[in-house]
Amino acid sequence: EHTQLQEIQRLEEQLSINAFDYNCHVDLIKLLKQEGELFSLRKARQRMSELFPLTEEIWLDWLKDEIGLEQPNREKLYELFERAVKDYICPDIWLEYAQYSIGGMGLPGGIDKVRSIFERAMTAVGLHVTKGQMVWEAYREFENAIFSTLQPQLGGIPSHEEQELLNTQLERIHTLFRRQLAIPLMDMEATYAEFEEWSEQGVSDTIKHHYKKALQQMEKLKPFEESLLAAEPPKLAEYQAYIDFELKEGDPARIQIIFERTLAENCLVPDMWAKYTTYLDRQLKIKDLVLSTHDRAVRNCPWTMGLWKSYLLALERHEADHPTVSDVFEKALNAGFIQATDYVEIWQAYLDYLRRRVDFSKESSKELEELRGAFSRSLDYMNLCVIVGFGESGDPSCAIMQIWAKIEALHCKNMQKARELWDTIMTKGNAKYANMWMEYYNLERSYGDSVHCRKALHRAVQCTSDYPEHVCEVLLAFERVEGSLEDWDLAVQKTETRLNRVNEQRAKVAEKEATVARQEEDRAEQRRKAKSEKKAQKKMGKDVRAGEKRKAQQDYEDNWNDGTAEQASKRHRGNEDQTAEEQMETEAGLFGRNAPPGFKKPQQAVAAAPQKQKDDKPELRNDNNSVFISNLAYTLEEPEAKLRTMFEPCGPIKQIRPVFSTKGTFKGYCYIQFESVASVAEALKLDRQEMENRPVFVSPCVDKNKNPDFKVFKYNTSMEKQKIFISGLPFSCTKEQLKEVCKSYGTIKDVRLVTYRSGKPKGLAYVEFTEETHASQAVLKMDGMVIDGNTISVAISNPPRRNVMDKPGAGRPMDLKSRQAYGARGKGRTQLSMVPRSLHRQNLPLKQVENGTSAAQPPASASTSATAENKPLSNSDFARMLLNK
Numbered sequence: 001e002h003t004q005l006q007e008i009q010r011l012e013e014q015l016s017i018n019a020f021d022y023n024c025h026v027d028l029i030k031l032l033k034q035e036g037e038l039f040s041l042r043k044a045r046q047r048m049s050e051l052f053p054l055t056e057e058i059w060l061d062w063l064k065d066e067i068g069l070e071q072p073n074r075e076k077l078y079e080l081f082e083r084a085v086k087d088y089i090c091p092d093i094w095l096e097y098a099q100y101s102i103g104g105m106g107l108p109g110g111i112d113k114v115r116s117i118f119e120r121a122m123t124a125v126g127l128h129v130t131k132g133q134m135v136w137e138a139y140r141e142f143e144n145a146i147f148s149t150l151q152p153q154l155g156g157i158p159s160h161e162e163q164e165l166l167n168t169q170l171e172r173i174h175t176l177f178r179r180q181l182a183i184p185l186m187d188m189e190a191t192y193a194e195f196e197e198w199s200e201q202g203v204s205d206t207i208k209h210h211y212k213k214a215l216q217q218m219e220k221l222k223p224f225e226e227s228l229l230a231a232e233p234p235k236l237a238e239y240q241a242y243i244d245f246e247l248k249e250g251d252p253a254r255i256q257i258i259f260e261r262t263l264a265e266n267c268l269v270p271d272m273w274a275k276y277t278t279y280l281d282r283q284l285k286i287k288d289l290v291l292s293t294h295d296r297a298v299r300n301c302p303w304t305m306g307l308w309k310s311y312l313l314a315l316e317r318h319e320a321d322h323p324t325v326s327d328v329f330e331k332a333l334n335a336g337f338i339q340a341t342d343y344v345e346i347w348q349a350y351l352d353y354l355r356r357r358v359d360f361s362k363e364s365s366k367e368l369e370e371l372r373g374a375f376s377r378s379l380d381y382m383n384l385c386v387i388v389g390f391g392e393s394g395d396p397s398c399a400i401m402q403i404w405a406k407i408e409a410l411h412c413k414n415m416q417k418a419r420e421l422w423d424t425i426m427t428k429g430n431a432k433y434a435n436m437w438m439e440y441y442n443l444e445r446s447y448g449d450s451v452h453c454r455k456a457l458h459r460a461v462q463c464t465s466d467y468p469e470h471v472c473e474v475l476l477a478f479e480r481v482e483g484s485l486e487d488w489d490l491a492v493q494k495t496e497t498r499l500n501r502v503n504e505q506r507a508k509v510a511e512k513e514a515t516v517a518r519q520e521e522d523r524a525e526q527r528r529k530a531k532s533e534k535k536a537q538k539k540m541g542k543d544v545r546a547g548e549k550r551k552a553q554q555d556y557e558d559n560w561n562d563g564t565a566e567q568a569s570k571r572h573r574g575n576e577d578q579t580a581e582e583q584m585e586t587e588a589g590l591f592g593r594n595a596p597p598g599f600k601k602p603q604q605a606v607a608a609a610p611q612k613q614k615d616d617k618p619e620l621r622n623d624n625n626s627v628f629i630s631n632l633a634y635t636l637e638e639p640e641a642k643l644r645t646m647f648e649p650c651g652p653i654k655q656i657r658p659v660f661s662t663k664g665t666f667k668g669y670c671y672i673q674f675e676s677v678a679s680v681a682e683a684l685k686l687d688r689q690e691m692e693n694r695p696v697f698v699s700p701c702v703d704k705n706k707n708p709d710f711k712v713f714k715y716n717t718s719m720e721k722q723k724i725f726i727s728g729l730p731f732s733c734t735k736e737q738l739k740e741v742c743k744s745y746g747t748i749k750d751v752r753l754v755t756y757r758s759g760k761p762k763g764l765a766y767v768e769f770t771e772e773t774h775a776s777q778a779v780l781k782m783d784g785m786v787i788d789g790n791t792i793s794v795a796i797s798n799p800p801r802r803n804v805m806d807k808p809g810a811g812r813p814m815d816l817k818s819r820q821a822y823g824a825r826g827k828g829r830t831q832l833s834m835v836p837r838s839l840h841r842q843n844l845p846l847k848q849v850e851n852g853t854s855a856a857q858p859p860a861s862a863s864t865s866a867t868a869e870n871k872p873l874s875n876s877d878f879a880r881m882l883l884n885k
Helices: 002-017 022-035 040-051 056-067 074-087 091-102 110-125 132-154 160-180 190-196 206-230 238-250 253-264 270-284 287-300 305-316 321-333 340-357 366-390 399-410 416-431 434-447 450-465 468-482 485-557 564-570 582-590 603-614 641-648 678-684 737-743 770-783 818-822 839-844 858-870 873-883
Strands: 626-631 653-660 666-674 689-691 694-700 719-729 748-755 762-770 793-797
Touching: 002 022, 002 737, 022 056, 040 056, 056 074, 056 091, 074 091, 074 287, 091 110, 091 132, 110 132, 132 160, 132 603, 160 190, 160 206, 190 206, 206 238, 238 253, 238 270, 253 270, 270 737, 287 305, 287 321, 305 321, 305 340, 321 340, 340 366, 340 399, 366 399, 366 666, 399 416, 399 582, 416 434, 416 450, 434 450, 434 468, 434 793, 450 468, 450 485, 468 485, 626 678, 641 653, 641 666, 641 678, 641 689, 666 678, 678 694, 719 770, 737 748, 737 762, 737 770, 770 793
Parallel strands: none
Antiparallel strands: 626 666, 626 694, 653 666, 689 694, 719 762, 719 793, 748 762
């Protein structure tokens, strides 16, 4: 108990510091309920309900605690119920409200009050497919109870007035049955059977018609209800599909109830509130419903500027009084937006509202002074609050001041004030931009005079650094129309001087960039040379060792019979038709299958034997049922088992073939063959899923020898207006964190973090939205944002055009001579010649032969050398040539 009291005290202190800590409120209420402190518990619940909408569970606990008191205050409880039913549309709360009101039916007007509450409940939740039925049944039970109490009171034969009373009550029950049977609800058949049993006159054709129509509608709704029942919270995708269906059907009441059901489980999703309020604003336009929904939206998601902006517009649209609009705006300023630009937008929305209130036909008015005061306050707010909180004004182009200047010039005819504002705009770092000077020039051109136009253009020529040619052209064009000869000469002189200076600066910058580029190219060339030299040295050492190994083996083979040696193996690595079995035989030499009986295999041959078993499986390439898996770790243990676990959900697997080297080590790639072609599409969706912290590359299994133009590139290389490219991200940023940052700008379709082949992040990402406007909004608001100390850059995705040499078939075709010189794959076969010198001498022209009598060679020798170039030679051929030497 002492520990709980300390925890209660700690939570109350925490709330005194931060009253918007939702979880802290919940924990405090739970502890106070355990302690049984009713007064403190009621106070804590009251404080939380003023800041947040309460969930159905919290409201029901609160209501039941108040009802359980010895002498509950009925009027206070009615007020509490009214607050509860406004937060969310919950059938359980309405049912509790109606049942509690039944307890007061004995009071004056009690029955009418119960009926009014039930009717409101029918309007609010009567269409709820899964829970609406229990409210209808409670209503009918209430009317049946009244009917049963009337019969014993009457006794005997009722009078005419008493019979009228009984008939009226029966008609009420009959009407409730008829209304319920016309609505698609769960377990409608049981209600219809109950009505048939209750009704003495049978079921009319009209009721049957409406009932069948409701049954047909219920069949359409069942798939959506079943998907909601099977899905895990928050079920947002299932609810969205349900909403889309109801929007197509077009029944406003049903659309409203499905939105309410969605928001009861997804109350912290701003996009869903935005869709609901937009629908109400454009379709229903019922003032009380629209404004109450907007109020609930900003209470649930106060950090979302768009909801506050929509709320202000709805208040103005429904002609709310000025103090109400101003009060909502002040609440918005204290809501805690997540970025500086949000404050700029909410100020702009409020200033637009104030401007529309002003009657500019009057020289001075209270509304005009309030508008000017609001403009001045907005600028102070940006300087004092936004810059301090976010490190930026959120309005670098001074859009608010530009609007103020236009209003002063257009409506108030006060160019002096407009010029003062533009002077302030230019001193805030905007004087270097040509478009800002053009805005000012156009304002002077429209509402000012030629003197100030010329002055603005001369200043623009001196200050503009991004597009000085443009402002120079505008100045010369202006002087052609309105200037004197002296004005023209001065303009030409200033523009030429300015452009010469700009060209000199650009030349210096270009020279500096060229120097840096050359230095970078030199460093890159040095790295390439060092890498190629290192690779050549490594290959030389490897080939030398391989040559010594083959020479030792050849010496041993020469001691055996020539015929046996000829059958042992063929050692021509350049032969592309050599099978895997022949390659193994080459490695093993005479210690393989043709070794003499009883001869013991050396260690090398024993080690090579298991490799043959691994390669016995047929290749799966060029198979429509197969995929190629790559970028796996070389150290991956049991790759077949792990890949089976990963890809089995895609469909039945026929075979998995990991590829191993001759030493038995895993090469990091494999082939998977499925039973069905449909499984391949599902497997390709797993591309870049991680396995042991490395992205797994999944691609179609295609034989590139037969399809040389085939090349897989998963992503577009052209502009994608609905997708943004983000650079400069911290390496610790995850997809979930990035999605959280971006979701306030629109509905996100996909988030992709760019990584190296090893899975390490590059600090780059692509975020795809469902609409182009969302992506544009994200670029405007996120570019330059700071995330974990990193300033990010954001732009519309427009990947550079891929290099021509990267495209399939773009390389220079390899001719036959190059293939002979460099091998089947374009690489050197070896740097050491394994052909005996005598064979070299036979292939040389007569005039180049040294140390011999080639002129006396018989013609057969020439024919032998001619065929040696084409026919593979055995070990015995080499031995015979050495002996004939």
